[in-house]
Amino acid sequence: MSSKLKNAERLERKQQKADAGIMSERHPDVASVIIFMNYYHGSSAQVIMQRTVNFFPGSATYFNMECMKRDCIDGGFNLEPVIAKMVKGRLKSAKGELACAGKDSPGHARIGYKISIKYNNTSR
Numbered sequence: 001m002s003s004k005l006k007n008a009e010r011l012e013r014k015q016q017k018a019d020a021g022i023m024s025e026r027h028p029d030v031a032s033v034i035i036f037m038n039y040y041h042g043s044s045a046q047v048i049m050q051r052t053v054n055f056f057p058g059s060a061t062y063f064n065m066e067c068m069k070r071d072c073i074d075g076g077f078n079l080e081p082v083i084a085k086m087v088k089g090r091l092k093s094a095k096g097e098l099a100c101a102g103k104d105s106p107g108h109a110r111i112g113y114k115i116s117i118k119y120n121n122t123s124r
């Protein structure tokens with residue numbers, strides 16, 4: 001995998017992040033989103049890493065988590081649809097599993113995630 005390609009992907013991600021907009025605009029009801037993730041190597045049950053990512057009203061609405069494989073191209077874990085659905089239904093928590101979509105080589109990660117969303121008290 002050339003580093004040139006990886007750099008192009010990195011730039012693309014940066015652009016996507018910029019295009020995603022601020023959370024307070026996209027989801028004004030949301031006070032915070034916390035994503036807990038356990039990373040697994042391929043299909044093994046061994047946790048290789050744990051990660052928690054917090055989003056606040058000023059954060060970019062970008063929930064595409066990176067695969068930790070160094071040369072992963074077009075992979076990652078897009079939690080955007082999960083979160084959009086949760087916000088729509090005003091769900092406070094959800095959990096599930098995702099495998100990296102990168103198919104260029106073996107050894108991509110798999111995550112078990114737990115998402116916790118806090119909402120603003122809006123009186124409507």
Ligand SMILES: [Zn+2]
Nearest residue numbers: 067072075102
């Ligand atoms: Zn990957």
